[in-house]
Amino acid sequence: MAKQERGTRSRRAILRAAAEVFDERGYDAASTNEILARSGLTRGALYHHFPSKEAIAAALLEAHSEALVAPDDSTKMQAIIDLTFGFAYRLQRDPVLRASVRLAVEDTSFTRPVNTPYEQSSATIRGLLEQAREQGETLPGLDLTEATTMIVGSFTGMQVMSQVYTNRKDLPERVTTMWRLLLPGIVSPGMIGHLRVTPPPAAAAAPEPAAVGA
Amino acid sequence: MAKQERGTRSRRAILRAAAEVFDERGYDAASTNEILARSGLTRGALYHHFPSKEAIAAALLEAHSEALVAPDDSTKMQAIIDLTFGFAYRLQRDPVLRASVRLAVEDTSFTRPVNTPYEQSSATIRGLLEQAREQGETLPGLDLTEATTMIVGSFTGMQVMSQVYTNRKDLPERVTTMWRLLLPGIVSPGMIGHLRVTPPPAAAAAPEPAAVGA
The missing domain is CATH 1.10.10.60 (Homeodomain-like)
Incomplete structure (x- = not known):
């Protein structure tokens, strides 16, 4: 070797x-x-x-950015939704990602740039939202900064609560709830029926996540 | 004495x-x-x-339930919104409430019924949502369990992020963002224009919160 x-x-x-x-x-x-x-x-x-x-x-904390791979989908809102399901899937299985999220949520003596994971998530989602807007998927007049904050914020809260209640077992169901309630404030009415707010079928058969630095 | x-x-x-x-x-x-x-x-x-x-x-943890006093408002959705602004206001000022929230969010050796604060918040909001539905304020067919989970979950995430970014200084603005994005998925379209999603004027002049057990 x-x-x-x-x-x-x-x-x-x-x-x-x-x-x-x-x-x-x-x-x-x-x-x-x-x-x-x-x-x-x-x-x-x-x-x-x-x-x-x-x-x-x-x-x-770098693990965070590696888990932010947006699935390729011509509907950009579907790509955002599937990104959150993919992240949830990895959170359930990957201790490296869980450690990174715990570092971001808890207040410890670690004097890192603690907002790095939030910044990374926000940048990825913001980029996809801009593409979604260009394709006419979002509500007219939607403030993309606000929408980004809300998507990242509500996912954060859902995963904190899911951890407390079920050690993250019910996280996919909570993400479904989040999107069902959130979509009417984000996408144009005609889009809602075309978006799947349950985990993508592929997630069940996805390979184990790669290790950090792989 | x-x-x-x-x-x-x-x-x-x-x-x-x-x-x-x-x-x-x-x-x-x-x-x-x-x-x-x-x-x-x-x-x-x-x-x-x-x-x-x-x-x-x-x-x-008891401090949590004391901070869940819903303002008296004939519009029940406004009461829910103002409950979250009141909670945000106290989080900024009351170390007792902050300690209770930190106990609920962080994973420590404290072997408490850690979901107690979430249960208390959920019960209060669920009760108000039921009244809001009776008064025709909510979207037809709204699942109140899902709506409760989403309100408690997204508030939780907004306050975690607000703490990381600004030590909770921008929490009221984040709560405004939350409601602006969330209302279209919860209330009937005619209601949205009648709801204030900024802090109630009284909050600025409200007295300091009472101590635990007071």
């Missing part, structure tokens, strides 16, 4: 182990000792890749 | 001090030593009222 490849594997192992510990305990209670133990690597290897716990957390 | 009154004052002092510490550090990092130091009371007084840190947290 080439040196570079070994390095990439070590880095992934650290991020995966750290994500599990952050996801279970939160940032402040997570110790580098426990991260080391789970990764099976040496302290030297850890510090080679990341100078501090903070640096690991910052790298985990 | 009568003995009972002294007891009530001590209890309030503990809850206020604990709320500040929980609000600043989160449940797990909060120590009873720091709560004691801030309250100015003895350890004996603390344990007289609360056997554990967990018992204090459980009492703080």
Whole structure:
């Protein structure tokens, strides 16, 4: 195995182990000792890749942008809807993404640019909303900044509540509820009947999400 | 001062001090030593009222229901809207309510019935929605369970994001955004123009919120 490849594997192992510990305990209670133990690597290897716990957390936030891949759909509102279902699907399965979301929601000693995940989500959705508007899918006069804030904000709240109530098992149903209530304020009336607000059929058979840095 | 009154004052002092510490550090990092130091009371007084840190947290969750006083308005949707603005107003000013919300949003070792605040909010809003439906304010066929979930969920997300971005300074503007986008999916079209989605004028001059247990 080439040196570079070994390095990439070590880095992934650290991020995966750290994500599990952050996801279970939160940032402040997570110790580098426990991260080391789970990764099976040496302290030297850890510090080679990341100078501090903070640096690991910052790298985990990158997972957020990787989960923001908009499905290709000619109807841009459908692409936005499916983006949220895809994100929900990965949240249920990927500890790296869960750790990144937990870092964004909780108030800890991690002095990161904590709004990075929200900025990334907002930029992606805003871009799709602009395309949707160009295609005449949105309500005339819709304020895209407001619509972006509301989509990101209500998804955030739905996933926080879903975690509290069912450890995210009912997240897809909550996302369906969100879109059913939200679409009349966003899309033109003629569009509503053409949009699917349930998870895309493909999600059930989608491959496991790639690891951070993959 | 009568003995009972002294007891009530001590209890309030503990809850206020604990709320500040929980609000600043989160449940797990909060120590009873720091709560004691801030309250100015003895350890004996603390344990007289609360056997554990967990018992204090459980009492703080009660603050949530006290902040759920629906304003009296003949239009029930306006009462719901103003309830959310009143809650936002208190979140900006009352550490006791902030502590209760932080306990509900974050994943800590506190093994409480963590969904209590969401249940309380949902019950209040659901009751008002039923009255709104009776008065013909809601969209025909609206699923009140879904509408309740969406109102509580999107408010939760708006306040989490507002905290991250502005330490809750822009929360009223985010609540306005929420209602502007959400109303078309909830109320009958004729109602929208009759509802105010900005903070009620009285909120600016409202008295400071009462302490827990007051």
